[in-house]
Amino acid sequence: MPIDEILLDAAKSQPTVEIIFGQAHVGNYRFFLWDATGHNPQELAHGTNGDAIVDTFDIGSDAGALHEKVLSFEGIVQAAESRPGNVYSVTVMVRQAGEVRPGGLIQETGSFEDVKALLAFRRFRTS
Amino acid sequence: MSRIIPNPLAACLSLFLLPHLALAQPPTTPASSQKPSTFTLRDGTVDLAVPDSPAFSALGLTPEQVSRPTTPRQLASSFLNGIDRNGNLQTGIAIDTAPYMLLAGSRITLSDYQTGPFLTRFLARWQVSFASAKGSGDEDKSAKLALGMRFTVFDQGDPRMDNVLVGCLAREAGNVLKGSPPIPPFASAEEQATMLQQREEQVRIAVKPCREAAAKRRWNRTAWIAGIAPTWTSADGSTAEIDYSGTAVWTSVGYGFERVPVLQDHAMIAFYLKGRTREIVPDVFTDGAFVTQDSVTTGFRFLAGSPTSQVNLELLWLDNDRPDGREDRYWNLGIGFEQRLVDNTWLNLSFGRQLARDASGQLFVVGAFNWGLGARQ
Numbered sequence: 120m121p122i123d124e125i126l127l128d129a130a131k132s133q134p135t136v137e138i139i140f141g142q143a144h145v146g147n148y149r150f151f152l153w154d155a156t157g158h159n160p161q162e163l164a165h166g167t168n169g170d171a172i173v174d175t176f177d178i179g180s181d182a183g184a185l186h187e188k189v190l191s192f193e194g195i196v197q198a199a200e201s202r203p204g205n206v207y208s209v210t211v212m213v214r215q216a217g218e219v220r221p222g223g224l225i226q227e228t229g230s231f232e233d234v235k236a237l238l239a240f241r242r243f244r245t246s
Numbered sequence: 247m248s249r250i251i252p253n254p255l256a257a258c259l260s261l262f263l264l265p266h267l268a269l270a271q272p273p274t275t276p277a278s279s280q281k282p283s284t285f286t287l288r289d290g291t292v293d294l295a296v297p298d299s300p301a302f303s304a305l306g307l308t309p310e311q312v313s314r315p316t317t318p319r320q321l322a323s324s325f326l327n328g329i330d331r332n333g334n335l336q337t338g339i340a341i342d343t344a345p346y347m348l349l350a351g352s353r354i355t356l357s358d359y360q361t362g363p364f365l366t367r368f369l370a371r372w373q374v375s376f377a378s379a380k381g382s383g384d385e386d387k388s389a390k391l392a393l394g395m396r397f398t399v400f401d402q403g404d405p406r407m408d409n410v411l412v413g414c415l416a417r418e419a420g421n422v423l424k425g426s427p428p429i430p431p432f433a434s435a436e437e438q439a440t441m442l443q444q445r446e447e448q449v450r451i452a453v454k455p456c457r458e459a460a461a462k463r464r465w466n467r468t469a470w471i472a473g474i475a476p477t478w479t480s481a482d483g484s485t486a487e488i489d490y491s492g493t494a495v496w497t498s499v500g501y502g503f504e505r506v507p508v509l510q511d512h513a514m515i516a517f518y519l520k521g522r523t524r525e526i527v528p529d530v531f532t533d534g535a536f537v538t539q540d541s542v543t544t545g546f547r548f549l550a551g552s553p554t555s556q557v558n559l560e561l562l563w564l565d566n567d568r569p570d571g572r573e574d575r576y577w578n579l580g581i582g583f584e585q586r587l588v589d590n591t592w593l594n595l596s597f598g599r600q601l602a603r604d605a606s607g608q609l610f611v612v613g614a615f616n617w618g619l620g621a622r623q
Binding site: 120122139142144146147148151153157158160165167168169170189193195197199200203204210226228229230233234235236237238240 | 312314316317342344347348351352353354355356357358359360370405406408411412413415416419420422423424428429430431432434435438442443445446449450453457460
């Protein structure tokens with residue numbers, strides 16, 4: 120399955136990732152960094168919007184070192200009130216120097232009742 | 247035409263204690279020989295709750311398929327489907343949405359909701375429904391429309407404000423993620439979907455106690471909800487002939503005795519108001535005929551018990567304003583017991599007494615016992 124790309128600038132600072140769970144739902148997440156072959160995952164961050172900790176983190180590597188590597192996002196959205204027709208909305212933004220990189224905006228919206236598990240992959244391309 | 251309005255207290259007493267005296271007014275007659283009023287005695291319960299989708303209720307619909315758009319584009323598309331190229335209304339449309347969350351929800355986080363201004367929560371809970379229905383009968387080409395709005399003015403049982411629930415949901419989902427191996431990029435779409443489904447099921451099971459505990463905490467919390475649904479009718483089904491055909495309104499205020507020892511866990515009182523203008527209903531005084539009337543129902547209900555077993559006492563005043571001025575007002579007093587059997591399936595036992603007037607203007611009392619199984623709001 121082809122993986123969409125995020126274009127990084129080798130001359131800019133380390134990328135950061137921000138995650139927003141919209142619709143006032145409860146969200147949990149974790150991110151992994153995989154090597155270019157899709158193996159050897161390293162957890163970058165995990166958390167929830169149900170606490171006071173900011174849901175933004177540094178990837179921890181220079182853009183050059185991320186070339187060809189794969190970022191995975193795994194999330195779980197839950198509605199506090201379970202009912203048909205609930206809408207979920209999740210946004211992940213990969214930034215460098217405060218600007219969202221091309222391909223660095225991941226958004227998913229849909230309907231669910233109580234629990235929705237999410238998954239997304241992006242491959243870094245550094246130039 | 248003179249009207250005798252029963253004294254509430256006397257009515258209450260007579261309804262249960264003196265059913266055959268009925269306020270010492272004109273003699274009562276057996277219920278079986280009377281032409282009962284429109285009110286059906288507690289078919290399960292008198293549903294005065296503000297409906298989730300007022301538009302559907304105003305048209306008396308329980309649509310099997312409801313469009314719940316997740317984007318503004320889908321909402322626009324759903325509305326456009328309601329009218330064909332020739333300007334004729336399409337019936338069978340049912341739309342339910344929360345407009346503010348549809349437009350801005352992707353940027354409304356849980357923190358925004360919990361700590362933001364009151365207006366954020368008010369708008370987030372604002373729901374709009376739209377429905378269209380065909381007139382009854384094959385020869386009837388009329389179409390009916392309703393636009394409903396539901397407002398939760400305040401709700402101390404709002405699950406999104408329940409930090410115990412939020413914390414529990416977050417903790418259990420975190421545990422499920424922590425206990426699951428990461429999904430590799432090379433997994434097939436089917437494998438990925440299967441793993442995601444497994445996670446959803448694991449979370450669902452893990453948070454069930456969280457949700458049940460939250461439901462117990464909020465079953466009787468203080469809240470104020472209101473709804474309104476204007477309706478229109480087109481005699482020939484075209485947009486050119488649309489005419490206003492009355493409005494339905496609801497409001498309910500519940501008080502859960504917060505911070506009052508014992509009562510805060512075991513009791514609730516609620517006031518209801520339900521009104522409908524220009525409603526076409528079967529004429530209770532003439533078989534086979536219909537009458538257009540305005541009606542108002544006000545009610546009071548006291549509930550006592552627990553989240554799963556409740557006794558309720560209910561007093562209602564129903565006033566149907568008929569164009570011919572005939573008396574159609576009455577009290578209804580009911581007592582009931584509700585027991586949750588499983589999930590949202592409830593056993594309902596109720597006994598009601600109605601004090602009304604028959605076709606000749608005499609007061610009478612009718613009683614009925616009902617039971618039923620079903621879901622409830």
